[in-house]
Amino acid sequence: xxxxxxxxxxxxxxxxxxxxxxxxxxxxxxxxxxxxxxxxxxxxxxxxxxxxxxxxxxxxxxxxxxxxxxxxxxxxxxxxxxxxxxxxxxxxxxxxxxxxxxxxxxxxxxxxxxxxxxxxxxxxxxxxxxxxxxxxxxxxxxxxxxxxxxxxxxxxxxxxxxxxxxxxxxxxxxxxxxxxxxxxxxxxxxxxxxxxxxxxxxxxxxxxxxxxxxxxxxxxxxxxxxxxxxxxxxxxxxxxxxxxxxxxxxxxxxxxxxxxxxxxxxxxxxxxxxxxxxxxxxxxxxxxxxxxxxxxxxxxxxxxxxxxxxxxxxxxxxxxxxxxxxxxxxxxxxxxxxxxxx
Amino acid sequence: xxxxxxxxxxxxxxxxxxxxxxxxxxxxxxxxxxxxxxxxxxxxxxxxxxxxxxxxxxxxxxxxxxxxxxxxxxxxxxxxxxxxxxxxxxxxxxxxxxxxxxxxxxxxxxxxxxxxxxxxxxxxxxxxxxxxxxxxxxxxxxxxxxxxxxxxxxxxxxxxxxxxxxxxxxxxxxxxxxxxxxxxxxx
Numbered sequence: 001x002x003x004x005x006x007x008x009x010x011x012x013x014x015x016x017x018x019x020x021x022x023x024x025x026x027x028x029x030x031x032x033x034x035x036x037x038x039x040x041x042x043x044x045x046x047x048x049x050x051x052x053x054x055x056x057x058x059x060x061x062x063x064x065x066x067x068x069x070x071x072x073x074x075x076x077x078x079x080x081x082x083x084x085x086x087x088x089x090x091x092x093x094x095x096x097x098x099x100x101x102x103x104x105x106x107x108x109x110x111x112x113x114x115x116x117x118x119x120x121x122x123x124x125x126x127x128x129x130x131x132x133x134x135x136x137x138x139x140x141x142x143x144x145x146x147x148x149x150x151x152x153x154x155x156x157x158x159x160x161x162x163x164x165x166x167x168x169x170x171x172x173x174x175x176x177x178x179x180x181x182x183x184x185x186x187x188x189x190x191x192x193x194x195x196x197x198x199x200x201x202x203x204x205x206x207x208x209x210x211x212x213x214x215x216x217x218x219x220x221x222x223x224x225x226x227x228x229x230x231x232x233x234x235x236x237x238x239x240x241x242x243x244x245x246x247x248x249x250x251x252x253x254x255x256x257x258x259x260x261x262x263x264x265x266x267x268x269x270x271x272x273x274x275x276x277x278x279x280x281x282x283x284x285x286x287x288x289x290x291x292x293x294x295x296x297x298x299x300x301x302x303x304x305x306x307x308x309x310x311x312x313x314x315x316x317x318x319x320x321x322x323x324x325x326x327x328x329x330x331x332x333x334x335x336x337x338x339x340x341x342x
Numbered sequence: 343x344x345x346x347x348x349x350x351x352x353x354x355x356x357x358x359x360x361x362x363x364x365x366x367x368x369x370x371x372x373x374x375x376x377x378x379x380x381x382x383x384x385x386x387x388x389x390x391x392x393x394x395x396x397x398x399x400x401x402x403x404x405x406x407x408x409x410x411x412x413x414x415x416x417x418x419x420x421x422x423x424x425x426x427x428x429x430x431x432x433x434x435x436x437x438x439x440x441x442x443x444x445x446x447x448x449x450x451x452x453x454x455x456x457x458x459x460x461x462x463x464x465x466x467x468x469x470x471x472x473x474x475x476x477x478x479x480x481x482x483x484x485x486x487x488x489x490x491x492x493x494x495x496x497x498x499x500x501x502x503x504x505x506x507x508x509x510x511x512x513x514x515x516x517x518x519x520x521x522x523x524x525x526x527x528x529x
Contacts, residue, residue, distance in 0.1 A: 024431050025431065043433070046433070047434050049436065050417065050434045050435050050436040050437075051434060052436075053436050053437060053438070058472075059470050059471075061470070062420040062467075063466070064420040064421070064425065092420075327434065328431070331425065331431030
């Protein structure tokens, strides 16, 4: 990815760095986990922790982004992510507008950049984009003045998912550093796996990805820091051995036509998460899934609904992470320097 | 005169550690006198230095009259009126008010009262949590230069200042030293 993927706030001087990390997010877009520094990741997580409390109030709204407009531009079906961004924007008092493929001029043959330029003419502050092509958010970032947030681009990245996963893990584990994380499923087509590997690797966790050989991209271990912190295996028991966190990925049933594995039943036999298989993981291991889950395909109901499942916690973390991201990217715009006073 | 690390010149010590302690006891006394016979007193400290001050006031109230007063913490950054113009975006910290505010007499606590904008933001934040019976304001230092029609009920010390000067409150819970200083940026 290009270095300008995370655009620095031009014209502003480097912010002073305190012991706790950067004072400012200093980026206008969130295009992926790859361009983020450890300090920026920590700032997003800390901000999300602070913003969580708003969702527990009787009045779940703060005036912070009053008068800002957030456009959710979704070229792929999504309920959870789109709703999560919409709720996040509304809890911060921004106006959220949703545009999905079926109801827009995209079906009339308009190109991505033309669509974006037309939206830009309506002066949105943030465009949240999901697209089936890797790099679509980067293209928008190059042609729009609005802040761009990647809500999933092809098999490339899904940064807010990795961030909300990290926030959820931190609810159950003291730190990411040193954790053993197993990511199991369709690694080849998963932007969730890629963003999580990048984030967990930066934060010092040891990740093992696992799936059928047909769904394991060659050379995937090179995504790690090169110190063996990212391992690849096609044996599920090996991935689960001593794991603190087990992340299951959704098998996209629509891909089954391409015959990456013989049958759903055979997939479940070798890569489905069951209570028996979980005995290989640490006794206090948590189970995660980005949703929507296919019961009896990648995960047994007894596990998905079991005591170690934090799947619904992930959904709650999602709102807080997206609030933090919207707050931080809007603040990361180019701004005239001016002394704050209270 | 002394240079501090931040490129600031110390002009005057406005309060020593002992004086801060005495002032807090006086403020606690005033809060008790002013709200005599009232129930449901609560203290809410504005982050950062209003928080330890609120906790010290709560301790003083307990020592004087065995009045147990709940203490909350408020981060006002989400309610600022200058978010789109400040150079560096403020880091949002959590607000912790784990008691209902309805029908409470809430004493907002901050270290320095200056433009009044922080207090305006704090009042907006408070009413999102509930409907207090009353909101009162307690500050260690009032340095003038108000930009909004806001006054404190309880003031530890009123100080005449120039707009360019700054009042630095240092509390041992946050800073290593304790005291109140009048400082000026080195020119």
